[in-house]
Amino acid sequence: MLVAAGNEGGFRAAAISWRCRMALKRRMIAGIDDIEAVTFLCSTCKARTTIPAASLIDVPQQCTACNSEWWRANEFTSNESTSGPAGMALVQAIRTLMAMIQEGEDRFRILLEFES
Numbered sequence: 031m032l033v034a035a036g037n038e039g040g041f042r043a044a045a046i047s048w049r050c051r052m053a054l055k056r057r058m059i060a061g062i063d064d065i066e067a068v069t070f071l072c073s074t075c076k077a078r079t080t081i082p083a084a085s086l087i088d089v090p091q092q093c094t095a096c097n098s099e100w101w102r103a104n105e106f107t108s109n110e111s112t113s114g115p116a117g118m119a120l121v122q123a124i125r126t127l128m129a130m131i132q133e134g135e136d137r138f139r140i141l142l143e144f145e146s
């Protein structure tokens with residue numbers, strides 16, 4: 031940010047607002063191996079199912095609270111546009127990347143950045 035000489039008041043105001051923003055926002059960067067658990071939120075009943083990363087196998091097939099179906103096996107051979115295949119691919123990718131990190135075989139790391 032360029033501040034003209036003699037515009038000190040404006041500069042101070044800008045500095046104060048910058049400090050305020052910094053106080054409110056903290057940057058957080060997380061690696062795949064920092065994921066401790068994955069939570070699935072049911073779109074129907076809003077119930078949450080949390081699975082520890084170490085126990086992560088698949089996207090649950092249905093909500094444990096209302097039994098609403100989240101994905102079907104035949105979705106993977108058809109072109110149905112539900113969130114099942116994409117969610118499954120993400121969970122499988124997390125598992126694979128975590129295993130590669132543990133074995134030191136990863137050639138690059140994916141970091142997830144959050145604003146809190």
Ligand SMILES: [Zn+2]
Nearest residue numbers: 072075093096
């Ligand atoms: Zn549900």
